[in-house]
Amino acid sequence: MSNEKKELAVAALRRGTVIDHIPSSAVFKAVKILGLEDMPHAVTIGCNLASKKLGSKGIIKVSEHIFDKADLDRIALIAPTAVVNIIEDYNVVEKRPVSVPDTITGIVRCTNPKCITNNEPMATKFDVVAREPEIRIRCRYCNHTYTGSDAKIL
Protein backbone atom coordinates (compact mmCIF):
# COMPACT_ATOMS: atom_id res chain seq x y z
CA MET A 1 0.00 0.00 0.00
CA SER A 2 2.57 2.56 1.08
CA ASN A 3 4.88 1.39 -1.69
CA GLU A 4 2.16 1.89 -4.23
CA LYS A 5 1.51 5.42 -2.98
CA LYS A 6 5.16 6.26 -3.12
CA GLU A 7 5.33 5.13 -6.70
CA LEU A 8 2.32 7.18 -7.62
CA ALA A 9 3.90 10.29 -6.16
CA VAL A 10 7.07 9.94 -8.16
CA ALA A 11 5.52 8.54 -11.34
CA ALA A 12 7.48 9.84 -14.29
CA LEU A 13 6.26 12.63 -16.53
CA ARG A 14 6.93 12.51 -20.24
CA ARG A 15 6.87 16.28 -20.55
CA GLY A 16 5.95 19.00 -18.10
CA THR A 17 6.90 20.78 -14.90
CA VAL A 18 7.59 19.26 -11.49
CA ILE A 19 7.77 21.57 -8.48
CA ASP A 20 9.38 19.71 -5.60
CA HIS A 21 10.29 20.57 -2.00
CA ILE A 22 7.29 22.80 -1.38
CA PRO A 23 6.55 23.17 2.35
CA SER A 24 3.39 21.09 2.92
CA SER A 25 1.57 24.07 4.37
CA ALA A 26 2.16 26.07 1.17
CA VAL A 27 1.05 23.51 -1.43
CA PHE A 28 -2.50 24.70 -1.85
CA LYS A 29 -1.48 28.35 -1.85
CA ALA A 30 0.96 27.47 -4.64
CA VAL A 31 -1.85 25.73 -6.55
CA LYS A 32 -3.90 28.89 -6.29
CA ILE A 33 -1.09 31.28 -7.26
CA LEU A 34 -0.21 29.17 -10.32
CA GLY A 35 -3.87 29.01 -11.34
CA LEU A 36 -3.85 25.21 -11.57
CA GLU A 37 -7.62 24.98 -11.02
CA ASP A 38 -8.02 26.10 -14.62
CA MET A 39 -5.27 23.91 -16.05
CA PRO A 40 -6.57 21.64 -18.86
CA HIS A 41 -3.69 19.15 -18.39
CA ALA A 42 -3.14 16.43 -15.79
CA VAL A 43 -2.09 17.88 -12.45
CA THR A 44 -0.82 15.71 -9.59
CA ILE A 45 -0.62 17.22 -6.15
CA GLY A 46 1.24 15.50 -3.32
CA CYS A 47 1.17 16.65 0.26
CA ASN A 48 2.75 15.57 3.57
CA LEU A 49 5.37 13.43 1.83
CA ALA A 50 8.47 12.48 3.78
CA SER A 51 11.39 14.83 3.23
CA LYS A 52 14.86 14.75 4.73
CA LYS A 53 15.26 18.50 4.27
CA LEU A 54 11.82 19.77 5.30
CA GLY A 55 10.44 16.92 7.43
CA SER A 56 7.31 17.06 5.32
CA LYS A 57 7.03 18.34 1.80
CA GLY A 58 4.63 18.78 -1.03
CA ILE A 59 5.07 18.25 -4.74
CA ILE A 60 3.14 19.48 -7.76
CA LYS A 61 3.39 17.87 -11.18
CA VAL A 62 1.85 19.41 -14.23
CA SER A 63 2.05 17.44 -17.45
CA GLU A 64 2.36 18.99 -20.89
CA HIS A 65 2.90 22.48 -19.55
CA ILE A 66 6.21 24.29 -19.20
CA PHE A 67 5.79 27.34 -16.99
CA ASP A 68 7.69 30.59 -17.53
CA LYS A 69 10.30 31.36 -14.92
CA ALA A 70 8.42 34.53 -13.95
CA ASP A 71 5.22 32.54 -13.33
CA LEU A 72 7.00 30.00 -11.16
CA ASP A 73 8.85 32.65 -9.20
CA ARG A 74 5.44 33.90 -8.06
CA ILE A 75 5.36 31.07 -5.51
CA ALA A 76 8.83 31.81 -4.12
CA LEU A 77 7.51 34.02 -1.35
CA ILE A 78 5.36 31.25 0.17
CA ALA A 79 7.55 28.33 -0.91
CA PRO A 80 11.15 29.59 -0.87
CA THR A 81 12.52 26.02 -0.70
CA ALA A 82 10.75 24.89 -3.88
CA VAL A 83 12.81 23.40 -6.68
CA VAL A 84 11.60 23.38 -10.27
CA ASN A 85 12.28 20.51 -12.69
CA ILE A 86 11.48 20.97 -16.35
CA ILE A 87 10.88 17.59 -18.01
CA GLU A 88 11.25 16.76 -21.69
CA ASP A 89 11.15 13.15 -22.95
CA TYR A 90 11.26 11.77 -19.41
CA ASN A 91 14.48 13.69 -18.73
CA VAL A 92 15.08 16.62 -16.42
CA VAL A 93 16.35 19.27 -18.83
CA GLU A 94 16.41 22.08 -16.29
CA LYS A 95 16.51 22.13 -12.50
CA ARG A 96 16.59 25.29 -10.44
CA PRO A 97 15.33 26.84 -7.21
CA VAL A 98 12.62 29.48 -7.32
CA SER A 99 13.61 33.05 -6.47
CA VAL A 100 11.51 35.95 -5.28
CA PRO A 101 11.37 38.69 -7.94
CA ASP A 102 12.27 42.26 -6.93
CA THR A 103 8.67 43.33 -7.38
CA ILE A 104 5.65 41.19 -6.54
CA THR A 105 2.48 42.22 -8.33
CA GLY A 106 -1.00 41.05 -7.40
CA ILE A 107 -0.21 38.06 -5.16
CA VAL A 108 0.07 39.48 -1.68
CA ARG A 109 -2.61 41.44 0.12
CA CYS A 110 -1.62 44.50 2.17
CA THR A 111 -3.25 44.08 5.59
CA ASN A 112 -3.29 47.81 6.32
CA PRO A 113 -7.02 48.68 6.08
CA LYS A 114 -6.12 52.32 5.29
CA CYS A 115 -3.97 51.30 2.32
CA ILE A 116 -5.23 52.52 -1.05
CA THR A 117 -4.95 48.96 -2.42
CA ASN A 118 -7.78 47.87 -0.11
CA ASN A 119 -10.02 50.71 -1.25
CA GLU A 120 -9.55 50.89 -5.03
CA PRO A 121 -9.96 48.26 -7.72
CA MET A 122 -6.24 47.87 -8.40
CA ALA A 123 -3.39 45.35 -8.18
CA THR A 124 -1.16 45.28 -5.10
CA LYS A 125 2.57 45.84 -5.58
CA PHE A 126 5.32 44.94 -3.14
CA ASP A 127 9.05 45.60 -3.39
CA VAL A 128 11.56 43.26 -1.82
CA VAL A 129 13.56 45.36 0.65
CA ALA A 130 15.61 42.55 2.25
CA ARG A 131 16.42 38.93 1.44
CA GLU A 132 18.48 37.99 4.49
CA PRO A 133 17.96 36.61 7.09
CA GLU A 134 14.36 36.53 5.93
CA ILE A 135 12.54 38.01 2.96
CA ARG A 136 10.99 41.40 3.77
CA ILE A 137 8.60 43.07 1.38
CA ARG A 138 7.21 46.58 1.43
CA CYS A 139 3.90 47.79 0.05
CA ARG A 140 4.68 50.18 -2.83
CA TYR A 141 1.77 52.36 -1.72
CA CYS A 142 1.50 52.58 2.06
CA ASN A 143 5.06 51.42 2.89
CA HIS A 144 3.97 48.81 5.42
CA THR A 145 6.48 45.96 5.51
CA TYR A 146 5.94 42.25 5.97
CA THR A 147 8.15 39.21 6.28
CA GLY A 148 7.69 36.47 3.69
CA SER A 149 6.05 34.22 6.29
CA ASP A 150 3.49 36.75 7.50
CA ALA A 151 2.53 37.97 4.03
CA LYS A 152 -1.14 37.29 3.29
CA ILE A 153 -1.85 35.75 -0.10
CA LEU A 154 -4.75 37.26 -2.05
Place this chain on the structure above:
Amino acid sequence: MCSKSLVSIEDISKDEILDLLERARYFEQHPNSKILDGKVAATLFFEPSTRTRLSFETAVNRLGGRIIGFSDPGTSSSVKGETLKDTIKMVSNYTDIIIMRHFLEGAARYATEVTDVPIINAGDGANQHPSQTMLDLYSIMKTQGGLENLTITMVGDLKYGRTVHSLLMAMKYFNPRFIFVASKELAMPQEYKDFCRAEGIEYIETEDFSPEVINQSDIIYMTRVQRERFTDPMEYERVKDLYTLHNAMLEGSKPNLRILHPLPRVNEIDRDVDDNPKAYYFDQARNGLFARQAIITRALGINPLEK
Protein backbone atom coordinates in the same frame (compact mmCIF):
# COMPACT_ATOMS: atom_id res chain seq x y z
CA MET B 1 3.63 58.91 -14.68
CA CYS B 2 5.50 62.20 -14.37
CA SER B 3 9.02 62.14 -12.94
CA LYS B 4 8.57 65.58 -11.42
CA SER B 5 5.91 64.35 -9.02
CA LEU B 6 6.72 64.46 -5.32
CA VAL B 7 5.13 61.64 -3.36
CA SER B 8 7.76 60.83 -0.77
CA ILE B 9 10.94 62.59 0.31
CA GLU B 10 12.72 59.25 -0.20
CA ASP B 11 12.07 59.49 -3.94
CA ILE B 12 14.42 62.41 -4.46
CA SER B 13 18.20 62.60 -4.34
CA LYS B 14 20.48 64.84 -2.32
CA ASP B 15 20.99 67.09 -5.37
CA GLU B 16 17.25 67.43 -5.86
CA ILE B 17 16.79 68.31 -2.18
CA LEU B 18 19.52 70.95 -2.46
CA ASP B 19 17.92 72.31 -5.64
CA LEU B 20 14.58 72.63 -3.84
CA LEU B 21 16.26 74.43 -0.94
CA GLU B 22 17.92 76.86 -3.38
CA ARG B 23 14.55 77.56 -4.93
CA ALA B 24 12.99 78.09 -1.50
CA ARG B 25 15.70 80.59 -0.67
CA TYR B 26 14.96 82.42 -3.94
CA PHE B 27 11.23 82.55 -3.20
CA GLU B 28 11.82 83.89 0.26
CA GLN B 29 13.48 86.86 -1.44
CA HIS B 30 11.00 87.00 -4.33
CA PRO B 31 7.71 85.57 -3.02
CA ASN B 32 5.64 87.25 -5.73
CA SER B 33 7.39 86.09 -8.91
CA LYS B 34 4.66 85.75 -11.55
CA ILE B 35 6.18 82.72 -13.20
CA LEU B 36 3.06 80.53 -13.20
CA ASP B 37 1.12 82.83 -15.51
CA GLY B 38 -1.36 80.72 -17.48
CA LYS B 39 -0.91 77.63 -15.31
CA VAL B 40 -3.76 75.93 -13.49
CA ALA B 41 -3.20 73.95 -10.30
CA ALA B 42 -5.75 71.61 -8.74
CA THR B 43 -5.90 71.24 -4.98
CA LEU B 44 -7.82 68.04 -4.25
CA PHE B 45 -8.37 67.67 -0.51
CA PHE B 46 -10.18 64.39 0.05
CA GLU B 47 -9.47 65.03 3.71
CA PRO B 48 -9.72 68.56 5.05
CA SER B 49 -6.51 70.27 6.18
CA THR B 50 -6.97 74.01 6.17
CA ARG B 51 -3.40 74.76 7.19
CA THR B 52 -1.79 72.77 4.39
CA ARG B 53 -4.31 73.83 1.76
CA LEU B 54 -3.91 77.54 2.51
CA SER B 55 -0.15 77.22 2.31
CA PHE B 56 -0.25 75.49 -1.09
CA GLU B 57 -2.91 77.82 -2.49
CA THR B 58 -0.99 80.88 -1.32
CA ALA B 59 2.10 79.47 -3.00
CA VAL B 60 0.27 79.13 -6.34
CA ASN B 61 -1.41 82.52 -6.03
CA ARG B 62 1.80 84.38 -5.23
CA LEU B 63 3.38 82.82 -8.32
CA GLY B 64 0.51 84.04 -10.49
CA GLY B 65 -1.12 80.66 -11.15
CA ARG B 66 -4.80 79.76 -10.92
CA ILE B 67 -6.46 77.21 -8.68
CA ILE B 68 -9.34 74.78 -9.06
CA GLY B 69 -10.29 72.02 -6.68
CA PHE B 70 -12.23 71.07 -3.59
CA SER B 71 -11.53 71.12 0.10
CA ASP B 72 -14.66 69.52 1.44
CA PRO B 73 -14.73 65.77 0.91
CA GLY B 74 -18.53 65.89 1.30
CA THR B 75 -18.79 67.57 -2.10
CA SER B 76 -16.14 65.51 -3.83
CA SER B 77 -17.04 62.73 -6.20
CA SER B 78 -15.41 60.02 -4.10
CA VAL B 79 -18.36 59.96 -1.74
CA LYS B 80 -20.60 59.20 -4.71
CA GLY B 81 -18.56 56.10 -5.38
CA GLU B 82 -16.19 57.34 -8.07
CA THR B 83 -12.79 55.72 -7.86
CA LEU B 84 -9.69 57.79 -7.17
CA LYS B 85 -8.40 56.80 -10.59
CA ASP B 86 -11.44 58.27 -12.34
CA THR B 87 -11.28 61.48 -10.32
CA ILE B 88 -7.57 61.93 -11.10
CA LYS B 89 -8.10 61.22 -14.80
CA MET B 90 -10.96 63.71 -14.99
CA VAL B 91 -9.03 66.48 -13.20
CA SER B 92 -5.93 65.76 -15.33
CA ASN B 93 -7.81 67.04 -18.35
CA TYR B 94 -7.96 70.50 -16.86
CA THR B 95 -4.80 71.12 -14.89
CA ASP B 96 -1.03 71.37 -15.14
CA ILE B 97 -0.40 70.02 -11.65
CA ILE B 98 -2.39 68.20 -8.97
CA ILE B 99 -1.81 68.85 -5.28
CA MET B 100 -3.67 66.22 -3.29
CA ARG B 101 -4.34 65.20 0.26
CA HIS B 102 -6.06 61.92 1.00
CA PHE B 103 -7.00 59.92 4.08
CA LEU B 104 -5.83 56.67 2.43
CA GLU B 105 -2.16 55.71 2.53
CA GLY B 106 -0.58 55.37 -0.89
CA ALA B 107 -3.27 57.42 -2.64
CA ALA B 108 -0.74 59.87 -4.09
CA ARG B 109 1.58 57.11 -5.30
CA TYR B 110 -1.32 55.45 -7.06
CA ALA B 111 -2.37 58.77 -8.58
CA THR B 112 1.06 59.10 -10.24
CA GLU B 113 0.44 55.76 -11.94
CA VAL B 114 -2.78 56.83 -13.64
CA THR B 115 -1.82 60.28 -14.98
CA ASP B 116 1.02 62.16 -16.67
CA VAL B 117 0.22 65.33 -14.76
CA PRO B 118 2.68 65.88 -11.89
CA ILE B 119 1.26 64.92 -8.49
CA ILE B 120 2.26 66.65 -5.26
CA ASN B 121 1.47 64.66 -2.15
CA ALA B 122 0.10 67.02 0.49
CA GLY B 123 -0.32 64.14 2.94
CA ASP B 124 -1.67 60.61 2.55
CA GLY B 125 -3.02 59.37 5.87
CA ALA B 126 -0.25 58.45 8.28
CA ASN B 127 2.15 57.83 5.41
CA GLN B 128 4.03 60.71 3.73
CA HIS B 129 4.01 64.51 3.77
CA PRO B 130 7.11 65.59 1.83
CA SER B 131 6.39 69.33 1.74
CA GLN B 132 6.50 69.32 5.55
CA THR B 133 9.92 67.68 5.38
CA MET B 134 11.14 70.26 2.86
CA LEU B 135 10.03 73.14 5.06
CA ASP B 136 11.71 71.48 8.04
CA LEU B 137 14.96 71.12 6.09
CA TYR B 138 14.74 74.69 4.90
CA SER B 139 14.14 75.92 8.45
CA ILE B 140 17.14 73.98 9.73
CA MET B 141 19.37 75.19 6.91
CA LYS B 142 18.31 78.78 7.37
CA THR B 143 18.77 78.88 11.14
CA GLN B 144 21.98 76.87 11.27
CA GLY B 145 23.64 78.21 8.12
CA GLY B 146 23.75 74.70 6.65
CA LEU B 147 22.59 71.14 7.18
CA GLU B 148 25.85 69.35 7.92
CA ASN B 149 27.00 67.93 11.27
CA LEU B 150 24.06 68.98 13.45
CA THR B 151 22.73 67.44 16.65
CA ILE B 152 18.97 67.11 16.24
CA THR B 153 16.86 66.16 19.25
CA MET B 154 13.42 64.73 18.53
CA VAL B 155 10.95 64.82 21.40
CA GLY B 156 7.50 63.41 22.11
CA ASP B 157 5.67 60.99 19.84
CA LEU B 158 8.44 59.34 17.86
CA LYS B 159 6.40 56.23 17.15
CA TYR B 160 3.54 57.63 15.08
CA GLY B 161 4.99 61.03 14.18
CA ARG B 162 5.53 60.80 10.44
CA THR B 163 7.23 64.21 10.31
CA VAL B 164 10.13 62.99 12.45
CA HIS B 165 10.49 59.79 10.42
CA SER B 166 10.66 61.67 7.11
CA LEU B 167 13.04 64.27 8.51
CA LEU B 168 15.28 61.54 9.88
CA MET B 169 15.52 59.87 6.48
CA ALA B 170 16.06 63.09 4.55
CA MET B 171 18.88 64.12 6.92
CA LYS B 172 20.91 61.03 5.99
CA TYR B 173 22.86 63.05 3.42
CA PHE B 174 24.10 65.57 5.97
CA ASN B 175 25.93 63.60 8.67
CA PRO B 176 23.51 64.33 11.52
CA ARG B 177 23.52 63.08 15.10
CA PHE B 178 20.14 62.32 16.65
CA ILE B 179 18.86 62.25 20.20
CA PHE B 180 15.48 60.49 20.50
CA VAL B 181 13.55 61.56 23.61
CA ALA B 182 10.33 59.64 24.23
CA SER B 183 8.54 57.34 26.63
CA LYS B 184 8.79 53.63 25.93
CA GLU B 185 5.28 53.54 24.46
CA LEU B 186 6.11 56.20 21.88
CA ALA B 187 9.76 55.33 21.21
CA MET B 188 11.36 55.56 17.77
CA PRO B 189 10.41 52.37 15.86
CA GLN B 190 13.11 49.79 15.29
CA GLU B 191 13.07 50.21 11.50
CA TYR B 192 14.27 53.82 11.81
CA LYS B 193 16.99 52.86 14.25
CA ASP B 194 18.02 50.16 11.79
CA PHE B 195 18.01 52.83 9.09
CA CYS B 196 20.40 54.98 11.18
CA ARG B 197 22.69 52.03 11.77
CA ALA B 198 22.73 51.14 8.09
CA GLU B 199 23.50 54.75 7.13
CA GLY B 200 26.16 55.14 9.83
CA ILE B 201 24.15 57.80 11.67
CA GLU B 202 24.91 58.21 15.37
CA TYR B 203 21.90 58.28 17.72
CA ILE B 204 21.13 58.24 21.43
CA GLU B 205 17.83 57.08 22.87
CA THR B 206 16.58 58.35 26.22
CA GLU B 207 13.37 58.80 28.20
CA ASP B 208 14.81 61.76 30.02
CA PHE B 209 14.33 65.26 28.51
CA SER B 210 17.26 66.49 30.59
CA PRO B 211 19.36 69.70 30.59
CA GLU B 212 22.24 67.59 29.31
CA VAL B 213 20.22 66.63 26.23
CA ILE B 214 18.94 70.17 25.64
CA ASN B 215 22.33 71.80 26.08
CA GLN B 216 24.02 69.81 23.32
CA SER B 217 21.24 70.26 20.76
CA ASP B 218 21.37 72.47 17.67
CA ILE B 219 17.73 71.71 16.85
CA ILE B 220 14.97 70.50 19.16
CA TYR B 221 12.10 69.09 17.14
CA MET B 222 9.02 68.89 19.38
CA THR B 223 5.97 66.79 18.46
CA ARG B 224 2.50 66.41 19.88
CA VAL B 225 1.88 63.65 22.38
CA GLN B 226 -1.74 62.66 21.82
CA ARG B 227 -3.85 60.92 24.43
CA GLU B 228 -5.40 58.56 21.88
CA ARG B 229 -1.99 57.06 21.06
CA PHE B 230 -1.80 55.43 24.48
CA THR B 231 -3.25 52.04 25.32
CA ASP B 232 -2.99 52.94 29.01
CA PRO B 233 -4.49 56.34 29.97
CA MET B 234 -2.45 56.35 33.20
CA GLU B 235 0.69 56.16 31.13
CA TYR B 236 -0.42 59.24 29.19
CA GLU B 237 -1.01 61.16 32.43
CA ARG B 238 2.42 60.10 33.65
CA VAL B 239 4.39 61.17 30.57
CA LYS B 240 2.50 64.14 29.08
CA ASP B 241 4.28 66.74 31.22
CA LEU B 242 7.68 65.06 30.99
CA TYR B 243 7.88 66.09 27.35
CA THR B 244 6.69 69.66 27.71
CA LEU B 245 9.26 72.34 27.01
CA HIS B 246 9.39 75.37 29.34
CA ASN B 247 11.45 78.49 28.84
CA ALA B 248 13.51 77.87 31.98
CA MET B 249 14.77 74.62 30.48
CA LEU B 250 16.55 76.58 27.73
CA GLU B 251 18.83 78.50 30.09
CA GLY B 252 22.04 76.62 29.33
CA SER B 253 21.26 75.85 25.70
CA LYS B 254 23.54 76.64 22.75
CA PRO B 255 23.13 80.13 21.23
CA ASN B 256 22.32 78.63 17.82
CA LEU B 257 19.63 76.29 19.20
CA ARG B 258 16.24 76.59 17.52
CA ILE B 259 12.96 74.96 18.57
CA LEU B 260 10.87 73.47 15.77
CA HIS B 261 7.36 72.01 15.86
CA PRO B 262 5.16 70.99 12.89
CA LEU B 263 2.11 72.70 14.50
CA PRO B 264 -0.60 72.74 15.66
CA ARG B 265 0.73 72.36 19.19
CA VAL B 266 -1.37 71.47 22.21
CA ASN B 267 0.67 71.91 25.37
CA GLU B 268 4.03 70.33 24.58
CA ILE B 269 5.60 73.78 24.25
CA ASP B 270 4.65 76.16 27.04
CA ARG B 271 3.50 79.61 25.90
CA ASP B 272 6.42 81.11 27.86
CA VAL B 273 8.79 79.77 25.19
CA ASP B 274 7.10 81.79 22.41
CA ASP B 275 8.98 85.01 23.12
CA ASN B 276 12.37 83.33 23.36
CA PRO B 277 14.38 84.09 20.19
CA LYS B 278 15.15 80.36 20.00
CA ALA B 279 11.48 79.60 19.37
CA TYR B 280 11.24 79.11 15.62
CA TYR B 281 7.96 77.25 15.05
CA PHE B 282 5.97 80.20 13.74
CA ASP B 283 8.69 81.17 11.24
CA GLN B 284 8.96 77.50 10.37
CA ALA B 285 5.32 77.49 9.25
CA ARG B 286 6.00 80.58 7.13
CA ASN B 287 8.87 78.77 5.43
CA GLY B 288 6.28 76.26 4.27
CA LEU B 289 5.17 78.79 1.70
CA PHE B 290 8.64 79.03 0.12
CA ALA B 291 9.21 75.28 0.30
CA ARG B 292 5.90 74.71 -1.49
CA GLN B 293 6.67 77.33 -4.14
CA ALA B 294 9.91 75.42 -4.71
CA ILE B 295 8.12 72.06 -5.03
CA ILE B 296 5.46 73.44 -7.40
CA THR B 297 7.94 75.10 -9.78
CA ARG B 298 10.12 71.98 -9.88
CA ALA B 299 7.06 69.88 -10.72
CA LEU B 300 6.17 72.23 -13.58
CA GLY B 301 9.71 72.34 -14.92
CA ILE B 302 10.03 76.06 -14.31
CA ASN B 303 13.32 77.22 -12.84
CA PRO B 304 13.28 80.73 -11.38
CA LEU B 305 17.04 80.59 -10.85
CA GLU B 306 17.74 80.34 -14.58
CA LYS B 307 16.22 83.68 -15.49
